[in-house]
Amino acid sequence: MANASKLLHTTTDPENYVANLRPADERLRYARTRIRAYLREAFEASSAAVFGRPIRPRFFTQGSFAYKTLNDPAHPPGQQMDLDDGCYLPLSFVRGARPSTAAEKFFEFVGAALRELARIEGWRYEEKPTCCRLVIAADSHVDNPLYAIPDAEFLTLEDRRTRATTASADVAKADTWEELPSDEVLLAHREEGWIESDPRKIHNWFTDAVDVYGERLRRDSRYLKAWRDNGKLDRYKVTSILLMACAWQAYGKIGGLNLSNREDERLLRVVELVPEYVRGRVSNPACEDEDLNRIPDEHREEVAGAFEDLAALMRRVVNSCEDAREAVRLLRHAFGDRVPDRPDLVSIESAAVTGLAAPAIARTAAATVAAQPKKVVAAPEVGRSRSG
Incomplete structure (x- = not known):
């Protein structure tokens, strides 16, 4: 399982996807x-x-x-x-x-x-x-x-x-x-x-939404827009405001407390919900009477399918990829070559200690420790300390 969050955004390395999207304005x-x-x-x-x-x-x-x-x-x-x-x-x-x-x-x-x-x-x-x-x-x-x-x-x-x-x-x-x-x-x-x-x-509306959800909503909106641009889906009227509204709607369905702090996991959850939205009506959050979905009817299934393909690719990265280079390749395939070619920013985590398996592993470890015979050791020598 690949943790590719730092490929998308990190404050510890100047090279990441968000940084490479920054416009020279x-x-x-x-x-x-x-x-x-x-x-x-x-x-x-x-x-x-x-x-x-x-x-x-x-x-x-x-x-x-x-x-x-x-x-x-x-x-x-x-x-x-x-x-x-x-x-x-x-x-x-x-x-x-x-x-x-x-x-x-x-x-x-x-x-x-x-x-x-x-x-x-x-x-x-x-x-x-x-x-x-x-x-x-x-x-x-x-x-x-x-x-x-x-x-x-x-x-x-x-x-x-x-x-x-x-x-x-x-x-x-x-x-x-x-x-x-x-x-x-x-x-x-x-x-x-x-x-x-x-x-x-x-x-x-959007300023208030960022106040509620933080900068992650702005970043996820930019990821969706950049993916759209890389795939040239703007030709189907997949507008920026539509993608922003979809991200916001997905946040509401996922729930603020359930939004992952990992960029890749959170974006995956958002992308999984978008196909449902682009197949139907997307109300303008600032004016409920306006439908922001201007994608022509004959292209909606194609656009929804593209989002489903993106979700499948990201699930492969997040849930089953065991090679950092492969994770980079997959994300660059989806989002373009502005995703840095930096396998060192990807960490591979064992499925046995992540996700739903983690609680069971923790319980097993606790039982193993409890079964060991108790040992008495001398207390460590602690010097004088001063709080500050």
């Missing part, structure tokens, strides 16, 4: 700072003429970068590091026209500014349904989704963690402000105008 941080400054300048210079009054936008970083679950991509440029930085305007600022017109104008204004910035920096500008994207390198891009937020919340919105204070409401499709919720955060959509979407809610 300096370019992302630079781009975020540059984009924010450029958009503020653009709004200061032209917002009064375009929108009718001057405004200074606010920003809120969301997604994997904010959750600290960002991994270095396994297969760039097809896979890239992603920084989501929302750009917020107050609802009163965009209500001057019909919702669809206001969303279109918002996209046009921000898009024009970012195209110019892309030209200056040598980046590539792209349009997505819910954001403006700047591809800043072969392995990374920044998305700027555009939001309208109630005025009172806009005044207190900061570029850090805030608590969501609004409740859910049905998304309205009509092109009138009266039919849109006035107390919700709205996301601009190129085809649909505005849709209800408050990224702070899921941000707060």
Whole structure:
């Protein structure tokens, strides 16, 4: 039985899987700072003429970068590091026209500014349904989704963690402000105008979940994401937020007190539960009405089967592998070559003294000791000591 926990994470050796997944995010941080400054300048210079009054936008970083679950991509440029930085305007600022017109104008204004910035920096500008994207390198891009937020919340919105204070409401499709919720955060959509979407809610959910379960939840989420990337399952819409929700749901079913401190054992227990989840509905923990499982029906069984194969491989490592090199080979096969080729980080434990056999072995040992004849030995000489 192999204990491969240190291959995944350890504080005693600088080389481990988590360390090798650590993204080089300096370019992302630079781009975020540059984009924010450029958009503020653009709004200061032209917002009064375009929108009718001057405004200074606010920003809120969301997604994997904010959750600290960002991994270095396994297969760039097809896979890239992603920084989501929302750009917020107050609802009163965009209500001057019909919702669809206001969303279109918002996209046009921000898009024009970012195209110019892309030209200056040598980046590539792209349009997505819910954001403006700047591809800043072969392995990374920044998305700027555009939001309208109630005025009172806009005044207190900061570029850090805030608590969501609004409740859910049905998304309205009509092109009138009266039919849109006035107390919700709205996301601009190129085809649909505005849709209800408050990224702070899921941000707060995951932050609270880590407060409850500790950093192990963050690490297990990163393991699942890295495995997905290595196998290119992102092509089936196996999203990061889906995997985070699956890990959290598995933790709840296993129970906090039953979660192993060993990385490999705990991850195995989580992976064993995921196939059931990806075959069905996975509720958004921050909004029960939303299903996070966007995997197409025709691919769900394939994705579930891939997780079952991963579970079988990890069971082989944890429960029956008796060779450290074989344990490394198996984990590198599943998770990729960023699992270090370090058999010295794997320990082989005898099945006779682990798992369910341990209590019986302990009882046998105790009986053997009790059966031995008692021996009287002299008490050891103990010198004077001082407590400290």
